[in-house]
Each structure stands twice: as structure tokens, then as C-alpha cells.
Amino acid sequence: MSKLKSKKLRAQLDPASEENVLKSDIFKALATRGLTWDDVAVDMALLRPKRQKLTPEQLQLRAHKPIVSTSIIDLTSHGDGIAIYDHKATPRAPGIRRFEVLLIPSVLPGEQVSAKIRYTEQFWSRCDLLSVDSHFSPMRNNDLVQCKYFGQCSGCQFQMVPYPDQLILLRNTVKRAYETLCDLPKIPQILPTMPSPQQFMYRTKITPHFSKPKNDEPLKIGFNMAGGAPGEIDIEDCIIATQPIRDSMKQERLNIAANIDKYKNGATLLLRETYKLDDNGQFYPTTTTDNNETATTFVGKWRFEYFAGDFFQNNASILVDFTNYVKQNIGTNIKYLVDAYCGAGLFSVTCSDSAERILGIDISAPSIKSAKRNAELNNIKNATFIAGNAEAIFEPVKTETEPDLTAVIIDPPRKGCDTKFLNQLLEFSPKKIIYISCNVFTQARDLKYFLTHPSGAPYTVESVRGVDLFPQTRHVESIAVLSR
Numbered sequence: 001m002s003k004l005k006s007k008k009l010r011a012q013l014d015p016a017s018e019e020n021v022l023k024s025d026i027f028k029a030l031a032t033r034g035l036t037w038d039d040v041a042v043d044m045a046l047l048r049p050k051r052q053k054l055t056p057e058q059l060q061l062r063a064h065k066p067i068v069s070t071s072i073i074d075l076t077s078h079g080d081g082i083a084i085y086d087h088k089a090t091p092r093a094p095g096i097r098r099f100e101v102l103l104i105p106s107v108l109p110g111e112q113v114s115a116k117i118r119y120t121e122q123f124w125s126r127c128d129l130l131s132v133d134s135h136f137s138p139m140r141n142n143d144l145v146q147c148k149y150f151g152q153c154s155g156c157q158f159q160m161v162p163y164p165d166q167l168i169l170l171r172n173t174v175k176r177a178y179e180t181l182c183d184l185p186k187i188p189q190i191l192p193t194m195p196s197p198q199q200f201m202y203r204t205k206i207t208p209h210f211s212k213p214k215n216d217e218p219l220k221i222g223f224n225m226a227g228g229a230p231g232e233i234d235i236e237d238c239i240i241a242t243q244p245i246r247d248s249m250k251q252e253r254l255n256i257a258a259n260i261d262k263y264k265n266g267a268t269l270l271l272r273e274t275y276k277l278d279d280n281g282q283f284y285p286t287t288t289t290d291n292n293e294t295a296t297t298f299v300g301k302w303r304f305e306y307f308a309g310d311f312f313q314n315n316a317s318i319l320v321d322f323t324n325y326v327k328q329n330i331g332t333n334i335k336y337l338v339d340a341y342c343g344a345g346l347f348s349v350t351c352s353d354s355a356e357r358i359l360g361i362d363i364s365a366p367s368i369k370s371a372k373r374n375a376e377l378n379n380i381k382n383a384t385f386i387a388g389n390a391e392a393i394f395e396p397v398k399t400e401t402e403p404d405l406t407a408v409i410i411d412p413p414r415k416g417c418d419t420k421f422l423n424q425l426l427e428f429s430p431k432k433i434i435y436i437s438c439n440v441f442t443q444a445r446d447l448k449y450f451l452t453h454p455s456g457a458p459y460t461v462e463s464v465r466g467v468d469l470f471p472q473t474r475h476v477e478s479i480a481v482l483s484r
């Protein structure tokens with residue numbers, strides 16, 4: 001089986017995959033109207049004929065892009081509004097059932113909106129928002145929108161929502177993830193979301209991209225369009241990025257335009273904030289565009305260096321609160337700290353005085369090089385770092401630590417942990433586990449596996465809390481604390 005096919009199959013089977021999370025959101029919305037998938041599924045044979053000439057019916061379905069007036073039932077976990085359009089009064093394309101699920105960006109539950117259908121998939125259609133017409137949500141305040149691209153750019157979803165309400169929406173996402181994927185009596189009430197001190201100009205890394213224009217097309221350097229529309233939206237300025245990044249974005253755009261002939265297809269740019277020393281020995285913020293350059297970030301009293309193209313948390317303004325919260329939850333009776341998926345050592349360094357001995361592991365050899373460098377820079381002598389697959393940490397951990405005195409921090413990528421890692425964690429059975437995730441759905445899936453395993457029985461879930469690392473967007477970081 002090809003790599004792509006097996007990836008697709010794995011996503012189909014994974015209840016926490018983007019597609020299955022979306023399906024579960026829509027399924028719940030359908031249930032509120034007494035509908036099921038059978039009421040909305042489109043005939044795929046009509047939708048995607050394979051290489052044969054399109055029949056008039058198929059052509060009509062392809063051209064099915066009416067403007068509709070509809071009301072928003074709920075938000076998906078990806079921040080789009082869900083509407084169920086009843087075609088009773090309008091002509092339908094062949095293959096479209098009476099009810100059609102619409103996904104509409106930049107809207108809130110309860111709102112009555114006009115939208116244009118962009119394209120139709122088997123169970124839903126993606127739309128462009130034309131206007132919000134009535135029943136404005138109490139959470140909507142359009143005066144808060146600061147970006148002229150909002151609604152067209154896929155980057156932000158919630159600029160029209162006051163910040164305290166954004167935190168509520170994020171908490172709802174965490175709740176929904178646990179209700180859907182880890183609905184166990186052991187899960188406590190989800191705590192209020194940790195706010196970000198800065199809600200604009202916080203992003204320390206952005207990656208705008210462009211395709212080389214064909215013929216007389218204009219050059220567009222920016223981000224994906226909202227609502228799954230093809231191509232990029234041209235972005236001159238991004239107000240969630242820090243000031244040095246905003247400044248250098250202007251120059252980078254000019255450089256690309258001047259050198260566009262040198263590009264074969266297109267490219268993705270890196271704009272990463274870093275601190276450099278001036279002639280007086282003072283650090284000043286600036287930007288690097290070189291993946292291999294060393295970037296510097298300060299987190300309170302700690303200094304971090306890492307390769308600009310490697311992973312480092314993107315909102316520096318919240319990192320003191322974020323790492324303090326992790327440290328508080330390690331508690332006091334811990335002698336050994338395991339930092340699985342440690343990256344450049346953010347938690348190993350900031351929590352270094354929470355344990356006598358720290359062991360970090362990451363699959364990225366350059367990140368491990370940075371973690372070692374960061375321990376040195378911050379005069380930390382009790383940390384050891386290994387480059388390898390996360391589960392390889394259990395070999396040294398079993399011989400060099402005691403489970404009753406060990407806390408394990410887990411901070412995997414979006415896809416979460418694999419069962420090999422979770423099985424070894426269960427077997428090792430540390431006193432405390434702090435699971436940090438940028439994808440609360442895979443976190444909830446992994447915790448269900450862990451907590452329903454016979455060896456997971458002794459654990460209680462002390463807390464689950466969202467952290468707003470990405471204000472104005474639907475993304476939420478989540479921290480779950482387990483102990484036995």
C-alpha cells in the first residue's frame with residue numbers, strides 16, 4: 001500500500017483525525033434537527049466521476065453554487081459555523097438531498113447569514129460568508145476586528161469575539177474533545193482557559209507562502225484562504241505577528257517580488273523573531289528568515305537558543321505563565337523529571353529545580369543539540385538529553401529513576417502519542433503525568449486509552465485546562481494532569 005493510502009486509512013480509523021472530529025461535530029448538529037447522514041449525503045458517483053466525460057447532471061452538480069440564507073446551529077471544532085440548509089423552497093442540483101450541511105467561516109451560533117456555496121463534498125458543502133444579516137450573536141462585536149483580511153484569511157477565526165468570550169469558546173472546544181473522545185467519570189470539570197497576556201502581536205513565527213504567478217496573474221504572498229478556497233490570500237501585514245516580524249514582512253515581500261524569476265514554482269518563507277546583541281551588548285528584537293540560523297527567545301529569566309526552522313512555542317508572551325503552571329503541577333515530592341518530546345528543552349530548563357535529575361528525549365537531533373546548549377546557557381547541571389523516539393526514554397528511565405518519585409511531561413506533535421509509547425508509560429507507571437498538547441482531540445483519545453487500560457486504573461485526572469497560545473484563532477493548547 002502506498003504511503004499516502006495508508007496515511008488516509010489511518011486517518012479514517014482514528015476517531016481524533018480532523019475529518020472524524022468534523023464528522024462528529026456535524027453528526028451532533030444533525031441530531032438536533034432529527035436528521036442523520038442518510039438525509040444529507042450526496043451521491044459520490046455524481047460528485048466525482050472518474051475521468052469520464054461529465055453528463056449534464058454531473059455538470060449541474062459541479063455548478064451547484066447557490067447563494068443561500070441560513071442560520072448557524074453550532075461551531076465546528078475548527079471554528080466554522082454549521083448550518084443545515086433545507087432545499088424545500090429552492091431548486092436542487094441532482095444528487096443533492098433535500099437537506100445540505102453548510103460550513104461557513106467567521107460566524108457564530110444563532111446568527112442568520114447569507115453564504116455562497118463554494119464546493120460540495122459527500123457530507124457537507126464549504127461556503128463563503130457574504131453577510132451576517134440578523135440574530136447577531138451576543139458574542140459578536142465587529143468593532144474588535146483589527147485586520148482587513150479577517151474573514152478571507154484562514155489564520156484567525158475569532159477576531160470579532162471579545163477576548164473573555166474567546167476563552168469560553170476555547171474551553172468549549174476542550175469540553176467537546178473530552179465529551180467525544182474521553183467521556184469517563186474520571187474527567188473533572190474543564191478549568192477556565194489560561195489567557196494570553198498579549199492578544200495581538202504575539203506570534204514569534206509566521207510562514208507565509210506563494211505560488212509563482214502564471215502569465216499576468218498578480219503575485220500573492222500570504223496564507224491559505226478561509227473556507228478551503230484554493231490559492232493564497234495576499235497579506236501585506238499580519239497583526240497577530242510581533243512587531244519585528246511585521247516590519248520585516250514588508251521587506252521580504254519586496255525581495256520576493258524583485259526576484260520572482262528565480263523561483264521555479266513558489267516557496268514558503270520563514271519569519272522568526274529572535275534577539276541579537278547590539279554594539280553596547282544589549283539584546284534587541286529582530287527577525288531571521290534563515291531556517292539554520294540560531295534564534296534566541298527569553299522566557300522570564302531563562303534564555304533559549306534553537307535553530308530558527310525548528311520547533312519552539314510561538315507565543316513568547318504566555319510562556320512564563322504556561323511553564324509556571326506546568327512547574328506548579330509537578331509538585332514537590334518529585335525527584336526525577338522525564339521530558340518526553342522535549343524539543344529545545346523548554347520544560348526541562350524552566351522546571352529544572354523541580355527535580356534532582358532530568359531526562360529529556362526528542363526525535364530531532366538538532367533540537368536535542370539545542371536542549372543541551374540551553375541547559376549549558378542556563379547553568380543547569382542535572383539534565384541529560386537523548387535524541388530518539390519517545391519510547392526509547394523508558395530504557396534509561398527504568399534503571400535510573402523510581403516510578404514513585406518520577407513525573408513525566410509529555411508534549412507530542414498534533415498526532416499525539418503512539419500506543420507503543422503509552423504502553424511503556426503504563427508499564428513504568430510514574431507518580432505524575434503532565435500531558436501537554438496542541439491537539440486536544442488526540443490528547444483526549446490518548447487519555448481514554450491510558451485510563452481504560454487495566455494499568456491505568458490507579459490514576460486520577462487532577463485537572464484539564466486549555467491554554468490560549470493562539471489568541472484570535474480556534475486553536476487551543478491543553479494540559480491534563482494525572483497522578484496515582
Ligand SMILES: C[S@@+](CC[C@H](N)C(=O)[O-])C[C@H]1O[C@@H](n2cnc3c(N)ncnc32)[C@H](O)[C@@H]1O
Nearest residue numbers: 311341342343346362363364389390411412413
Ligand atoms: C509540540 S513539540 C514540543 C517541544 C517542547 N516540549 C516545547 O514545548 O518546546 C513536539 C516535539 O516532539 C518531537 N517529536 C515528534 N515525534 C517524536 C517522536 N516519535 N519521539 C520523540 N519526539 C518526537 C518533535 O521533534 C518536537 O520537538
